[in-house]
Amino acid sequence: MAPITAAIERHTIAVVVDNEPGVLARVIGLFSGRGYNIESLTVAEVERSTSLSRITLVTSGTPMVIEQIKAQLSRLVPVHTVKDLTEDGPHVERELALIKVAGTGERRIEALRLAEIFRARVVDSTISSFVFEVTGSSEKLDAFIELVAPIGLVELARTGIAAMSRGTGQL
Amino acid sequence: MTAGTTSTGSEARALNGAEIVLKALVDQGVEVIFGYPGGAVLPLYDALYQQNSIRHILVRHEQAAVHAAEGYARSTGKVGVVLVTSGPGATNAVTGLTDALLDSIPVVCLTGQVPTHLIGNDAFQEADTTGITRPCTKHNYLVKDVTKLARTVHEAFFVARSGRPGPVVIDLPKDILVASGPYSSPEAVEHKTYRPRTEPAPEGIEAAAELLMSAKKPILYGGGGIINSGPEASRLLRELVELTGFPCTLTLMGLGALPASDPRFLGMLGMHGTYEANHAMHDSDVMLAIGARFDDRVTGRLNAFAPHSKKIQIDIDPSSINKNVRVDLGIVGDVAASLRALIAVLKARGYKRDAKMLAPWWAEIDRRRARNCLAYSDTTKIIKPQYAIERLHALTQGYDTYVSTEVGQHQMWAAQFFKFEGPNRWMTSGGLGTMGYGLPAAMGVQIAHPDALVIDIAGEASILMNIQEMSTLAQYRLPVKVFILNNQYMGMVRQWQELVHGGRYSESYSEALPDFVKLADAFGATGLRVSAVSELDDTIRRMIETPGPVIVDVAVDPTENCFPMIPSGAAHNEMLLGPEDRPGTTSGAEEGMVLV
Numbered sequence: 013m014a015p016i017t018a019a020i021e022r023h024t025i026a027v028v029v030d031n032e033p034g035v036l037a038r039v040i041g042l043f044s045g046r047g048y049n050i051e052s053l054t055v056a057e058v059e060r061s062t063s064l065s066r067i068t069l070v071t072s073g074t075p076m077v078i079e080q081i082k083a084q085l086s087r088l089v090p091v092h093t094v095k096d097l098t099e100d101g102p103h104v105e106r107e108l109a110l111i112k113v114a115g116t117g118e119r120r121i122e123a124l125r126l127a128e129i130f131r132a133r134v135v136d137s138t139i140s141s142f143v144f145e146v147t148g149s150s151e152k153l154d155a156f157i158e159l160v161a162p163i164g165l166v167e168l169a170r171t172g173i174a175a176m177s178r179g180t181g182q183l
Numbered sequence: 184m185t186a187g188t189t190s191t192g193s194e195a196r197a198l199n200g201a202e203i204v205l206k207a208l209v210d211q212g213v214e215v216i217f218g219y220p221g222g223a224v225l226p227l228y229d230a231l232y233q234q235n236s237i238r239h240i241l242v243r244h245e246q247a248a249v250h251a252a253e254g255y256a257r258s259t260g261k262v263g264v265v266l267v268t269s270g271p272g273a274t275n276a277v278t279g280l281t282d283a284l285l286d287s288i289p290v291v292c293l294t295g296q297v298p299t300h301l302i303g304n305d306a307f308q309e310a311d312t313t314g315i316t317r318p319c320t321k322h323n324y325l326v327k328d329v330t331k332l333a334r335t336v337h338e339a340f341f342v343a344r345s346g347r348p349g350p351v352v353i354d355l356p357k358d359i360l361v362a363s364g365p366y367s368s369p370e371a372v373e374h375k376t377y378r379p380r381t382e383p384a385p386e387g388i389e390a391a392a393e394l395l396m397s398a399k400k401p402i403l404y405g406g407g408g409i410i411n412s413g414p415e416a417s418r419l420l421r422e423l424v425e426l427t428g429f430p431c432t433l434t435l436m437g438l439g440a441l442p443a444s445d446p447r448f449l450g451m452l453g454m455h456g457t458y459e460a461n462h463a464m465h466d467s468d469v470m471l472a473i474g475a476r477f478d479d480r481v482t483g484r485l486n487a488f489a490p491h492s493k494k495i496q497i498d499i500d501p502s503s504i505n506k507n508v509r510v511d512l513g514i515v516g517d518v519a520a521s522l523r524a525l526i527a528v529l530k531a532r533g534y535k536r537d538a539k540m541l542a543p544w545w546a547e548i549d550r551r552r553a554r555n556c557l558a559y560s561d562t563t564k565i566i567k568p569q570y571a572i573e574r575l576h577a578l579t580q581g582y583d584t585y586v587s588t589e590v591g592q593h594q595m596w597a598a599q600f601f602k603f604e605g606p607n608r609w610m611t612s613g614g615l616g617t618m619g620y621g622l623p624a625a626m627g628v629q630i631a632h633p634d635a636l637v638i639d640i641a642g643e644a645s646i647l648m649n650i651q652e653m654s655t656l657a658q659y660r661l662p663v664k665v666f667i668l669n670n671q672y673m674g675m676v677r678q679w680q681e682l683v684h685g686g687r688y689s690e691s692y693s694e695a696l697p698d699f700v701k702l703a704d705a706f707g708a709t710g711l712r713v714s715a716v717s718e719l720d721d722t723i724r725r726m727i728e729t730p731g732p733v734i735v736d737v738a739v740d741p742t743e744n745c746f747p748m749i750p751s752g753a754a755h756n757e758m759l760l761g762p763e764d765r766p767g768t769t770s771g772a773e774e775g776m777v778l779v
Contacts, residue, residue, distance in 0.1 A: 033325070034317065034325075037314070038317060041317055041318050076509060080502060080505065083500075083504070083506075084502045086502075087346075087500065087501070087502055089322040089376075089377050091376070092375075
């Protein structure tokens, strides 16, 4: 076995696929079957008329592995386009989280203060809890979650990353 | 109905799903399907019964149906077609499908499925066939709408044969087979996105020509992609070898792409390849890989693989390039198209073979050739397996011969000693290493080439894995010759146990073997047995001359090992040449213990 000396890189890849049964299983099966990492994966239909879905996935590996992942994705029959956003220039990455914080009194007020700093919106509220919605980079979400955790974080849901290249370019 | 479909009187009548499938198969040029009936596919079998265009070959196990289709496909270049029922029919086919995936064999496998309204209910003979076969097919389909049925079948054939070929499954719920629907002809079907690149990028070819022209120690390394590309690709390889005078080695899957008698052919490379081929790979300065995928059986230890060479790789599958070995120049394209372009560029640049420049390289190669690495200690006391194959090769000269193998020592000896002069003559399970492949594959070859001499070179252990197909041979009077090198061991397992596990022969002895002569008799075939060296030739002649299927039980030396050998984890220049070389002395021996 060749020792792996090359640095591990993190890449965000956008994949446009036919929205047909099993297509997500093909992509995930490819990753598990070949031992690649998935750090984040999101998928939703983006074009109803042509029935296309867009998968945004974040993966990591050596440059050779990243290249292999793209080649393997490209050869899946229902895959239309594979684009490495990390490699192809500047892009934006956003993630959304729903965060439930429970508590009363001072803790409640502190949670609201932090939410304001992070521009988190309150999407549900009871007298002893909030559900915050926060969007931004994954790092921003991490930071917010870390701060509210000691206050009374009880539940967390994250969407995974949606990403797009900057500028006029089209996938 | 799709616009542009020609409608005749008979087509105007709505067809049911089963008839649509058969019509689509006929329009795809299918003449033969290998299958086994069952509840979910009864409508298809009913439709088969009422037509005469397609011949159905009834196998005795679904795995054999796929291997037979593989043998048919590999010996003809056509797509092999399989028909099995739901549940166990489909799961039994999985080994064959995986085999076809790893060796890039075009196969379309129709599987029955429970009716759509029962899917997910754990119905009788239900299995999640598309789920199970997703990782072992190139692509698969579950047809849930009869209006898409014809299109799906055409698309499946397109996917199976285009680009890097492979197996495609179409899962057919029973209600779809009985529902009526429209038919669309193959011309009306074009895949939405799947368009494998076949023409190479001209700048890649230019750069490859540049590298090859300056090479002092070039090596051509060809694989199964040449065979898959069609006979023209093999012709072009010969032309390239003729033009350049470069040495050429072939993988197990590539044997026959260059005639074995060509003086530029160095033999097979890899774990049981020749000393000269592996050393030439290791010492080369420019390597041209043609339709070969740098498999671990070929490369040996990766960080010691051809350390000083500039590597060029031609492959139709972009994911094969830079997968195991980083190459300096990757060219995505069909082998025939790429070789044609390369030869044209070399000629346009006025390239002339430079014998003087290559002389030192050939001198080096010839020195290694003189080592005669395939030599074995011949004796008149016992039949050496290598000798048996040499005699088989010699005595089948002049016949239209096709050879299949099972998996193990006999397979490697066949690869080393049976000399193939052309492509499509050699069927073997390379990637998956499936014991039990050879007999059904030979069956498929014989169906495609009824008058040819088709031989399955087998081991006594492997042959038992699909021995039930003797019954199929009997039913269709297929004169396949099964040539068993019987050493009473799972030979390759025993060899590894001897070399790597201190001679502890755990479960590798072939205990309680059947009497193969009586077994042949029971299946209506002819059984022959030979153990004396002096009787070998006569037995082989009798095998060839006996009409109908024959099993020959050749008692060979049970202790013989297959050399040369690159132990797992070792490099190309660290071969074991014979019993006198011991493993464990090569670099990487310890890491090699965990490798297969």
